Amino acid sequence: MQQFPCPFCGLRDEREFHFAGEAGKMRPDTSGEVTQTDWSRYLNSYKNREGKASEVWVHLPCQEYFIMHRDTLSMKVLGTEQLRRQEEI
Amino acid sequence: MSNTYSAFSLFKQAFRGHQGWQPVWRNPEPKPEYDIIIIGGGGHGLATAYYLAKNHGIKNIAVLEKGWLGGGNTGRNTTVIRSNYFYPESCALYDLSVRLYENLSRELNYNVMFSQRGMMVLIHSEAEMEMAVRGINAMKLGGTDAQLLDADGVKKRAPILNFRQDARFPIHGALIQERGGTGRHDAVAWGYARAADRLGVDIIQNCEVTGVIVEGGRVTGVETSLGKIRASRFGAAIAGHSSVLAEMAGYDLPIQSYALQAFVSEPLKPVIDVVAFTAAYGAYFSQSDKGGLVMGGGLDRVPSYGQRGNMPMQEAVLSGLIEFAPALAKVKILRQWAGIVDVTPDSSPVIGPSGIDGLYLNCGWGTGGFKAIPAGGYLFAHLLATGDHHEISRPFDPDRFKTARLIDEGAASGIAH
């Protein structure tokens, strides 16, 4: 049972988290033309790194989406980043 | 050079203290160049080499394995073999596999212990029954076998299951594929390896691919822990680690890696003689010939490459399993392990060109690679030998992600309202 750090709630049981995709993936701007290749890459391509990876996770109880850097082999958590700007606590 | 296996040869060898058994495969030094190199000495890679040599007459082949052959998912699964799929494309693929398995021990002269004891998918509600009927009809139309059992029929096959009315999910019946069952996973790898070796294939263990040599847009060689090796075509069959090679060579893959756990219990006298799977409880089990219960369930929730597995899924799978068969509560677990599986967006495999000339892919089998080993090898060999798809593998080409013509077995079953 891993413990992940929610940037707001702190360390919590992994079962409180849900993997929401790899970090850095942008939704193509569909107000203009999007090629089939770009769209497919957006939907289907993964870096799927062995080792250091950056991913978007959501802490389910507080619904905070954030970026987590972790090692997918050793399971070490290397750090987190908020998706949104820092704000008063 | 190698012995032929039979009761008679075993008898003969017994009188010679079994001194006369030959190595099942050689330990060749890698040659500088081959016609075809298969990366990955698991079931799929070894089967591919075997069929390339046998069906296509290509003998100058090497299989490169970074560890010991069969040490990846081939040796880490729950040995289930079945073809109870929804889409006709899937039925064709997996049924080819079951048909090849049916004759595999004799073909390879190695007992892979394919035991067609039946694969039973439990039905726990009227809504599930409707989906099961949809599935049975799809399977029958797709050319594979399936039958519906009522609750009494299930009880005859597996009295150990929970037929009590206070079960969380009462049993309404089951979909059964009688031709499904289990095999001996290691034996499949070893049998193919031995047979391929006999046909001249070089199986090179402890040879890790560390780089891909691309010249003029074409893969011409690989860097390995044993040096540079060239070939005109490459086939990658490395399951959960497919993305690692993709990053080395520079192509995209629609794959995420997850740990899939399995468990085996202490040996027991016969408890169940069928593979019993339940989606509602998220678990399945069968009994090995040694007597251990072999148990499994869903993927771990966290994507990873750690071949360990984690407690949350153990708790989820095993608590479901006990509710499914309450007498198992007192049975003890001996071992738990995990394999790294390569999961595609539609839970169907990828067979086809990588996007870089000369390199072809056989991956994305997710949780179901073992059952597909003969077909995966057979079809991949066809692709590598001819440069073209066999008609059965065509729908599984990675181009389906661009055209969005997915074969989504996961979603086919729908969601109850």
Next chain:
Amino acid sequence: MRDDSTRWAAASGYDRPDININGLQISVIRPWRQTLISGPISKSLELGYQKRAVGWPEIAKGKNYAIRMRRDRIMLINGPAIEDGWHKDKGLAVSDMSDACAVIQLEGVLADSVLKRGTELDIGIPSGSVVRVFHGFETFIYRWQSKDIFRLHIQFGYLESIWLLLQNFSNQASAQPCTNWR
């Protein structure tokens, strides 16, 4: 067609006897109002006349107080009546949730041990929020008035199930310490 009415014991709703075992008391309490407010925290607190929204392991005090739900959300317990909807002037979203959650109070030295059966809860692991998954249920768990009174909020629909769970945990917790424990 299957009728499951006998397979599930009749629901008791709010009307149920307390759990009392070895000094552990678990009861349903009924705050008269619970109000969800999203937006800048200082504005939310201002709207609810509160100074602070507690996280873990802070102790909420008194009849009316605020608990922290997330970065930009609090819940007022027994706060003032506030109109539902978007409060343009403050940039706050308000929803009355008085009936959404049942509130369960756990008291006594065993309460901590009951909670530890459902979640990795420790005063050494502080948290900005009180939201927490408890044995699969999404809950809010915090301390109230003293260090061994806990309150747990859960969606009303799960009240029956979590009560069954708390009964189970209470029996286990009160059976401890067993002979192996020294």
Next chain:
Amino acid sequence: MSSSRLPGYGLIDHSKTLAFQFDGKQFQGHPGDTLASALLANGVRIIARSFKYHRPRGVWGAWFDDPNAIFDVSLNGIKIPNCAGATTCLRDGMRVQSVNTFPTAQFDVKAILDWFSPFLPAGFYYKTFMWPNWHLFEPTIRKMAGLGKLSEEITENYQSDQIHQNCDLLVVGGGAAGLVAASAAAQSGQSVLLVEDHNIAGGGLYRRGREIENQPPGHWVEQQIDAIKSAGGQLLLATTAFGVYDHNLVALAEDRGFGRAPRLWKIRAKRIVMTTGAIDRPLTFVNNDRPGVMSVEGALEFLGRYGVLAGRQIALLSNNNRAEPSANLLREAGANVRVLDATQGSPAAIGGKILRGIEFAAQTIACDTILASGGLTPVVHLWRQAGGKLDWDEKISAFIPGKPPNNMVAAGSVNGTFDLEEAMAEARAAALDLPVPRTDSSFQVKTLSPDRHSTGRQWIDFQHDVTLKDIELAARENYASVEHLKRYTTLGMASDQGKTSNMAGLDALASIQNRSIPEVGTTTFRPPFIPVPLELYRGAHRQQLLHPLKRLILEPEHRAAGAALGEYGGWLRPAWYGTGSSHEAIKQEVLAARNNAAIIDASPLGKIEILGPDAEKFVNFVFYNTISTLKPGHIRYGFMLSERGIIFDDGVVTRIDENRFIISCSSSHVDSVNRALEGWRQDGNDPDSVFVHDTTQNWSTITISGPQARKILTVLDLGVDLSPEAFPHMSFRQGNFASDPARISRVSFTGDLSYEISVPLSNTSLLWSAVISSGKPLGAALVGVEALAILRAEKGYIFVGKDTDGETMPHDLGLSIPRMRKKTPFVGDRALHTLTANSENRRQLVGLLIGKDDEILTTGAHLIENSGTRPRSIGYVTSSYHSPTLGHPIALALLEKGTTLTGKTVPVWNQGETRQAKVVSPCLFDAEGGRLNA
């Protein structure tokens, strides 16, 4: 009788006796005994048979390293298979049965298999049983295999407990080192938990029989425990750490006694000290599997802890300098011991069921017991599970902990530090996170490899009958990697999980391959360290707490009204009302709904509020349909799609005001919709300008549908003008009920005039009775989910996931306008224009008609095309009912090019039977919408 009890020895209570039965014979033991010690005390030597050849087996080790003593045990009606005899505590009245023997371990008819062993070498089954097929041979083989018999009876109250605990320091192993570590750490102010797998702490102290710090071991142990406890530390006995998982989580199994499921402790420790000790390594020699051959440490443990002397005439065969001190302890207890240096000759045990002696260095020495030690093997399992590395210590010829995993440190015997003073010094340092001093051990081992030239069989894995020859065979056949060896020979896969056989096996392989043991490497160490019951993982995840259902606040009212309840989308809901035939009840509900009115508890319907200045833009983006044009007080039906363009949910959106919407999604999708909305909110939107509040459970919803619906509402006096002009279809009003707010939506899932009234949960009961009292005189009926399913199907309304599948897009249901015209981006937009989305062969929703009096079509039947060599599926029936309203069967289906086939007949295929059905519009009731808009 060779082994016997010594009065006054051990930690057991000699004053009380416990009666038990083994293989039908009565015996006696004492409190504190294990099954193994009690049997040995009674002189029982043959307690089991080996797995393959059914060779007689005796007790080898005194704790978890014993591979032989496996029993089926029953007590007070509770039967547990495969209990490890060396770790199961004796209880009065136990019935103990050897496993895989017939009739007993002493006389097992299957022992004849040993005669055939030349034909059954390692992996023999891979070479035969291929013709005609394996499944023919399998049943016989399976009956032969397996150990214990599982009783199919369900043991009630066999329930594990599970609990989390955090601590600064977890000490694993309560021997001298562990006790010292725990007390040092506790005194330094750390929160400490010490876990010890015996029910008495002290570990190996009792088997060395000597004083420690000038006190008897028992006294010293009690002192340490007092020190730990008075400093606030905790001690858990009879508890085994069986798994180390990611992020410093250690799983402990606490034995709560026979017949009770253990307790699972999930310990999150900041640091972990491993003081797990070491176990004896077997010697590989001819007939080393004979009953009467035991490990030296095992024999000392039986003596010191259980007061059992393993034998009277003992040959102690060893390769290390512990042999003499060990022999002296046994001599003190009255045994005649002869120490043999195992490196000085090729030993062979003599005798069959009864051990008669040992052949050694060309002489025959009579003895009743052989104690063997090939050195000590540190228990590094948990260390390896945690990812720690191992170093090969040549001096003691064993693997010891090397580079540590995070936050873990080893001390004492597990480090190869077998001297007590030094072990305790290590433990103190480890406890305080100081550098662990390493000293040279006085322990000396002479390296010894198995003699490969002996003619007899030498056992490596006692339970699985793996011999040196089997390992040679595997190596000869080039199953050369240690993992291949394990899998081919089954070495180390017995129920002791290789604790005994592993090192001997590696040693054998190394010597065959002319390599060193570290070159051969080890197999992977995996949890669980000891076998643990499945129940341990289950805890409270049982029955109704496994996937628990949500319950309606009106459930008592539904029950009182005679509702049949069913599971729908995670809720327990009324399926139908009344006690008669369900079919008839449902039919009457449908008819009442059409003729008068239906009263439906629709509370589970989602109510997710979107608030803020960007709410409009946001809802417009997450919905397929254009929402930006929706005016306050109005409602729109629409789809939410996945980014692949697949329908993920359908529901209605209500605009309350400029800055506030309510999304009413399907009841089973509330959580997933809420999560998806939050995801989009935080990714690509200004999160201060739009908020998502899931208010579903604050509100109950009662639907009143049918021609009399308006009249019923009128009586309720909700303070809203109900006239069709003032309150048309797809509009929303806020009213009052019981002086609290009530939300009224005029939407319909039946095709008739319908209102959904939502009130806070606390007013539900009141509203329900008010609706019933105003509805009953008008012929209104309570309607359950089953009748609702028919009502909506008559109208051609879908259930997402039932009438749609993983390929269905909105245009397959005929809703293609936003796809063609919506200008602003929305979720899934681009996916609606792929080759596949544009295909002409898409499956579309249609209705199917058959003869008026025909049996209804089977849901799940396929629609087929008979053009090729065999029928091809072109779709399937998704919903099928007898329509009480229309008086004939109706069905919905997804059909390839369905809309172009309207009016045509298609074959419907179900498990080999074909029927014909006519393709029609899905909507068969009030197609013009007159009733809907009434």
